[in-house]
Every structure is written in structure tokens, then in C-alpha cells.
Amino acid sequence: MDLLGKARAHVDSGALFTELARLVAYPTVSDAPEGRAAVQAYLDEVLTPALTGLGCEVTQHANPDPAGGPFLVGVRTEGEDLPTLLCYGHADVVGEAGQWRDGLDPWTLTADGDRWYGRGTADNKGQHLINLTALRLVLAARGKLGFNLKFLFETGEEIGSPGLTEFAAQEKDLLSADVLIASDGPRLDAATPTLFLGARGGIRITLDADLRPDAAHSGNWGGILRNPATTLAAAIASLVDGHGRVQVPELLPPALPDSVRTALADVVVDADEGWGDQNLTPAERLYGWNTLEVLALGAGDPARPVNAIPGRARAVLQLRYVAGTDVGGVAPAIRKHLAAQGFPMVDVRADATFLASRTPVGDPWVTWAREALSAVTDKPVALLPNFGGGLPNHVFTDVLGLATLWLPHSYPGCLQHAPDEHLLAPVAREGLVLATALFDALSSTPPTPRR
Known part of the structure; x- marks a missing residue:
């Protein structure tokens, strides 16, 4: 044999x-x-x-x-x-x-x-x-x-x-x-x-809108107090839209190398229709590009909501990134972008989990x-x-x-x-x-x- x-x-x-x-x-x-x-x-x-x-x-x-x-x-x-x-x-x-x-x-x-x-x-x-x-x-x-x-x-x-x-x-x-x-x-x-x-590497990004120590009655304070949950939701949407497209150029690699594009030309990957950057094939999005995903999002108690504006909202996102991405520039780019969008009150922390x-x-x-x-x-x-x-x-x-x-x-x-x-x-x-x-x-x- x-x-x-x-x-x-x-x-x-x-x-x-x-x-x-x-x-x-x-x-x-x-x-x-x-x-x-x-x-x-x-x-x-x-x-x-x-x-x-x-x-x-x-x-x-x-x-x-x-x-x-x-x-x-x-x-x-x-x-x-x-x-x-x-x-x-x-x-x-x-x-x-x-x-x-x-x-x-x-x-x-x-x-x-x-x-x-x-x-x-x-x-x-x-x-x-x-x-x-x-x-x-x-x-x-x-x-x-x-x-x-x-x-x-x-x-x-x-x-x-x-x-x-x-x-x-x-x-x-x-x-x-x-x-x-x-x-x-x-x-x-x-x-x-x-x-x-x-x-691909991973960077865990924590966004924290910690605006006040206590919740406030939504009837007595609605319309005059900033809602951290609404603020955070809008801040996230300015980073990655509702169709999974990254909105901040600094969070993306400089380009898709021709050698990578050629290697992935015949690779077929199933993907949800309309999700992600439609200028890239599903294989290119998965194996050759960066994605920003929301891993966790919370404010108040969804299981037992009360008529109150929460004092704090938090989210954990993850940037999955390919070689060539400016890892050190991720947190500064997010802070600069959120400030320009009117969200300087959202605290940003980024930690590399793997390279x-x-x-x-x-x-x-x-x-x-x-x-x-x-x-x-x-x-x-x-x-x-x-x-x-x-x-x-x-x-x-x-x-x-x-x-x-x-x-x-x-x-x-x-x-x-x-x-x-x-x-x-x-x-x-x-x-x-x-x-x-x-x-x-x-x-x-x-x-x-x-x-």
C-alpha cells in the first residue's frame, strides 16, 4: 500500500x-x-x-x-x-x-x-x-x-x-x-x-456615554436631557451604517492588493444580500478587508424597562482588520470623528486583542x-x-x-x-x-x- x-x-x-x-x-x-x-x-x-x-x-x-x-x-x-x-x-x-x-x-x-x-x-x-x-x-x-x-x-x-x-x-x-x-x-x-x-487582527473598541449617575423621569425630563442611549446609537451609526459599511476611512486598510484580489477571485462565500461594502466581493470583505461589528450594546434594562431616561449607555465593538491597517491610529480616529459628528461626550477605549x-x-x-x-x-x-x-x-x-x-x-x-x-x-x-x-x-x- x-x-x-x-x-x-x-x-x-x-x-x-x-x-x-x-x-x-x-x-x-x-x-x-x-x-x-x-x-x-x-x-x-x-x-x-x-x-x-x-x-x-x-x-x-x-x-x-x-x-x-x-x-x-x-x-x-x-x-x-x-x-x-x-x-x-x-x-x-x-x-x-x-x-x-x-x-x-x-x-x-x-x-x-x-x-x-x-x-x-x-x-x-x-x-x-x-x-x-x-x-x-x-x-x-x-x-x-x-x-x-x-x-x-x-x-x-x-x-x-x-x-x-x-x-x-x-x-x-x-x-x-x-x-x-x-x-x-x-x-x-x-x-x-x-x-x-x-x-486578521482584532481591536476591541469600548464606547461609553456616561452622562449622569441616575436615570431621569422621561416625562419630566424628556426633550431637555441628552439621552445617552440615543446618543450612543447615533454615534455607532456614524462609524458603521445600518448595512455594515464602515464610515470612517481611517478604520480601513489603504487598499486591497492586486495579489489578494487575484487569490480571492474564484473564492465563493455566501453573504446576506446588501450587507457590507458592495464594491467588494463577499470573499474580499471576509478575507481581504476590515469590518466593524457591534458585539454588545446596553442601556437601561430591556427586560424590565421603566419610564426613565438612562444615565449611561455602553457598547463594545470589534474591528476585524487585515495587515496594513494603522492600528495605532484607530482610537484617535474614532475620537476625532465622533467629536466632529457632535458626540465628544462618548468616551472611546481601544485595545488590541490580537494582531x-x-x-x-x-x-x-x-x-x-x-x-x-x-x-x-x-x-x-x-x-x-x-x-x-x-x-x-x-x-x-x-x-x-x-x-x-x-x-x-x-x-x-x-x-x-x-x-x-x-x-x-x-x-x-x-x-x-x-x-x-x-x-x-x-x-x-x-x-x-x-x-
């Missing part, structure tokens, strides 16, 4: 399901104290043996940020003249918020048709297990990898990757490589093999990867300059100076942060084939010498 046939057989035999069931059973929730023991056990009992089995020397490192958990690094060196691959995954999962449907337990892998239910199946245990398995298959077939391997696992991605940037900066030599190949996030859709090159970054579409590693993947599938491989969500991609591009190739093994409907998270068996099967093919190609036809 050839190498890719072995990859298919590994899924068809039930072996991948059995391995994943063991991984899911560890409740590695990073935002809960009780999850810390499970995280440590997962590193010691699952990931360390997996990396040791690949011939890696494994080391565990304390996090420079006390808010984060430890890092695990595995290193296998085969030759100084060979390319070095860095892989990445995260051991932690989100906590439980909401009820899973009858018959499902988040810590027990359950198959229902093509869906494998369990917390972490899609984000990220199933995905890093597929890559570990692909590396294992290549090593078994060749007796060597044909490249040097480094594998980094963090334990706090679901709480914003505290300490990861600092750790990478401190350990540049340990993590030095030619390329990152990792798996997280979703494909374009369940049927389309996808390669994405980075991630945008992407590898250039024309990078030789991108061309190599797309060709290697296309050679083993009869489907077009979607190339996304970045995916719509956030990942710590900037750590690898900006701190370590790597080309980044993300090969996701999940799909948009996987419910990764919600009840009933699942991995699709056909996507896992195809993902194992694609990852095995990509690692096998690296062992024989790397695109460039060491960078």
Missing part, C-alpha cells in the same frame, strides 16, 4: 478515532483553574510521547507571562543542510457554555454519522493529531523525515496566547526554521481543501505548497491570504521571520466554541492525506534553500 493509501486506511480502520478519543478525554480548559492539571497531564501523557515517538528531543518551558501555561517543544535534527519545518498546535480548549444535545458529552468522543463530537475535536486536538499522524506515516515509510522538525505546543491559545510572543522572542534559536506548517481554523467549506497564509499578519501570496513556499496539495487532489485548492478569524500568526511571521502555511482540517460549521463541537470524518480523512502529501513533498522537493 502506498503512503497516501496508508493515510486513508488509518482513518478507515478506526485508528484515528481511537486516538482522538483519548485526547478528547482530557478536559484541558485554559481559563479554569481545574483545567491546569488536565493541561499538564496532556503535555506529559499525550504530547511528549507523541513527539518522542517522532524522534524528537522534548523540552518543557515556563511561560514568561504568569497568566499563561507552559510551552512544549520537540526538536528532531537530521542534517544542517536540510530545511527545517516548524509545526504548531495548542493543547487547550474552551470551557463549557451551554448544553450539549442529549447523548453527547464534551469529554467523550461520540460518532454520529460523519460527525465526531467532542470538545477539541476541531479546535485543536483533532487538527494537531492529524499532523502528528502524518509525520509519523512519513517517518515510518521513509525511515527518516528528510527534513528537520520542530513542534511547538502552547497551552493558552483560547485565552489569547499569553506569553507566546515573548517566548518566541526569547527562544529564536530554539524555534528557528524555514517555514511554519500548522493547522487551525476552518477550511473555506467542508468540500474545499484550503491553504491560508495568515489571520493581523500574512505571508505574501507570491512567496515561493506558497507556490510550492499549493502545487504539492494540488498534485494529490482532484479539487481546486482554495488559497486565502488570511482567514477571517484570529490566530497568533504574527508570532511566526513578525517575530520568527517565517513563511506561514495553514492547512485547516475543519470546516465553518464545526461549532468549535459552542456546544456540539465536532470534526467531520471525511474532512479528517482528506486532511490526513493532504498533510501526509505535504510533509512527504518537503522531504523530497523543498522549494528553496534555508532562508
Whole structure:
């Protein structure tokens, strides 16, 4: 049986399901104290043996940020003249918020048709297990990898990757490589093999119209007291209109690069009719542009309204932005704009939650990867300059100076942060084939010498 046939057989035999069931059973929730023991056990009992089995020397490192958990690094060196691959995954999962449907337990892998239910199946245990398995298959077939391997696992991605940037900066030599190949996030859709090159960033924007300590009777004061809720609603509408179009040029990137437009030309994305900038395609709006979304909005008590003008109204917005956006100018631009619109009483606070970054579409590693993947599938491989969500991609591009190739093994409907998270068996099967093919190609036809 050839190498890719072995990859298919590994899924068809039930072996991948059995391995994943063991991984899911560890409740590695990073935002809960009780999850810390499970995280440590997962590193010691699952990931360390997996990396040791690949011939890696494994080391565990304390996090420079006390808010984060430890890092695990595995290193296998085969030759100084060979390319070095860095892989990445995260051991932690989100906590439980909401009820899973009858018959499902988040810590027990359950198959229902093509869906494998369990917390972490899609984000990220199933995905890093597929890559570990692909590396294992290549090593078994060749007796060597044909490249040097480094594998980094963090334990706090679901709480914003505290300490990861600092750790990478401190350990540049340990993590030095030619390329990152990792798996997280979703494909374009369940049927389309996808390669994405980075991630949008996020800035959380808090707007606060705190006008007085108490509410005021709407009959006695209506028409003479400024209503903070009305003020805030109008202020938001001046930033992003009722059809999702950003109204402040400083909140947008300078332009959509031709390389990004070309890469997205054949990408089809469903979108609500009339929503967003109609000068851009849905794919360009999602993967190549900035959006401003209202996450939360409140004044008074909607469940039990009283006849009173509230004293305060607050909203939380999020700017999802692509590389090239002037992040430092966001808050000043909003303040200036709101003052010009007559809303200087609205306080503005902006906090970056994660940074945008992407590898250039024309990078030789991108061309190599797309060709290697296309050679083993009869489907077009979607190339996304970045995916719509956030990942710590900037750590690898900006701190370590790597080309980044993300090969996701999940799909948009996987419910990764919600009840009933699942991995699709056909996507896992195809993902194992694609990852095995990509690692096998690296062992024989790397695109460039060491960078």
C-alpha cells in the first residue's frame, strides 16, 4: 500500500478515532483553574510521547507571562543542510457554555454519522493529531523525515496566547526554521481543501456615554436631557451604517492588493444580500478587508424597562482588520470623528486583542505548497491570504521571520466554541492525506534553500 493509501486506511480502520478519543478525554480548559492539571497531564501523557515517538528531543518551558501555561517543544535534527519545518498546535480548549444535545458529552468522543463530537475535536486536538499522524506515516515509510522538525505546543491559545510572543522572542534559536506548517481554523467549506497564509487582527473598541449617575423621569425630563442611549446609537451609526459599511476611512486598510484580489477571485462565500461594502466581493470583505461589528450594546434594562431616561449607555465593538491597517491610529480616529459628528461626550477605549499578519501570496513556499496539495487532489485548492478569524500568526511571521502555511482540517460549521463541537470524518480523512502529501513533498522537493 502506498503512503497516501496508508493515510486513508488509518482513518478507515478506526485508528484515528481511537486516538482522538483519548485526547478528547482530557478536559484541558485554559481559563479554569481545574483545567491546569488536565493541561499538564496532556503535555506529559499525550504530547511528549507523541513527539518522542517522532524522534524528537522534548523540552518543557515556563511561560514568561504568569497568566499563561507552559510551552512544549520537540526538536528532531537530521542534517544542517536540510530545511527545517516548524509545526504548531495548542493543547487547550474552551470551557463549557451551554448544553450539549442529549447523548453527547464534551469529554467523550461520540460518532454520529460523519460527525465526531467532542470538545477539541476541531479546535485543536483533532487538527494537531492529524499532523502528528502524518509525520509519523512519513517517518515510518521513509525511515527518516528528510527534513528537520520542530513542534511547538502552547497551552493558552483560547485565552489569547499569553506569553507566546515573548517566548518566541526569547527562544529564536530554539524555534528557528524555514517555514511554519500548522493547522487551525476552518477550511473555506467542508468540500474545499484550503491553504491560508495568515489571520486578521482584532481591536476591541469600548464606547461609553456616561452622562449622569441616575436615570431621569422621561416625562419630566424628556426633550431637555441628552439621552445617552440615543446618543450612543447615533454615534455607532456614524462609524458603521445600518448595512455594515464602515464610515470612517481611517478604520480601513489603504487598499486591497492586486495579489489578494487575484487569490480571492474564484473564492465563493455566501453573504446576506446588501450587507457590507458592495464594491467588494463577499470573499474580499471576509478575507481581504476590515469590518466593524457591534458585539454588545446596553442601556437601561430591556427586560424590565421603566419610564426613565438612562444615565449611561455602553457598547463594545470589534474591528476585524487585515495587515496594513494603522492600528495605532484607530482610537484617535474614532475620537476625532465622533467629536466632529457632535458626540465628544462618548468616551472611546481601544485595545488590541490580537494582531493581523500574512505571508505574501507570491512567496515561493506558497507556490510550492499549493502545487504539492494540488498534485494529490482532484479539487481546486482554495488559497486565502488570511482567514477571517484570529490566530497568533504574527508570532511566526513578525517575530520568527517565517513563511506561514495553514492547512485547516475543519470546516465553518464545526461549532468549535459552542456546544456540539465536532470534526467531520471525511474532512479528517482528506486532511490526513493532504498533510501526509505535504510533509512527504518537503522531504523530497523543498522549494528553496534555508532562508
